[in-house]
Amino acid sequence: MKPQDLLPSYVLEHNARIAEEAEEEKETGMIRLEQEDFGTYLIVDEDTGKDRLVQVDYDYPSLASTFGWSPRKVVRKVQGKRCKHLNTDGTVLCRTCGATASMFIASATDYLDEHIGDTAEDPGYFFNPDCDEAYHG
Ligand SMILES: [Zn+2]
Numbered sequence: 001m002k003p004q005d006l007l008p009s010y011v012l013e014h015n016a017r018i019a020e021e022a023e024e025e026k027e028t029g030m031i032r033l034e035q036e037d038f039g040t041y042l043i044v045d046e047d048t049g050k051d052r053l054v055q056v057d058y059d060y061p062s063l064a065s066t067f068g069w070s071p072r073k074v075v076r077k078v079q080g081k082r083c084k085h086l087n088t089d090g091t092v093l094c095r096t097c098g099a100t101a102s103m104f105i106a107s108a109t110d111y112l113d114e115h116i117g118d119t120a121e122d123p124g125y126f127f128n129p130d131c132d133e134a135y136h137g
Contacts, residue, residue: 029126030045031043043063050126058091061091061108067112072085076098083097083099090104091105
């Protein structure tokens with residue numbers, strides 16, 4: 001007999017409901033990275049097949065971050081120590097080491113090119129706030 005069998009049914013139902021809700025919240029959807037013409041990228045919603053073009057290079061660092069890139073991929077040393085670029089997300093100059101936005105964007109672009117076809121959790125590209133509101137009543 002499993003320990004679970006000893007629990008009254010209302011507890012089991014309650015647990016099942018919690019598990020179900022957790023499942024629903026987890027459903028943020030997955031996105032897939034695809035290459036588009038002229039050095040642009042397409043993100044595709046794995047569930048719906050909807051896509052979105054990302055063509056502004058200043059959007060590449062945040063897009064690349066979704067797939068695991070970080071500004072730290074740009075290696076710069078300040079007084080012998082590797083700069084962590086803590087004061088930039090890749091779209092502005094790092095004031096600590098002087099790495100420019102274009103250096104981060106170049107790094108993010110290389111990263112994206114190497115990760116075409118990868119999937120990641122959707123951080124909000126296809127997130128629909130109206131839908132969420134309806135869900136919460
Ligand atoms: Zn830096």
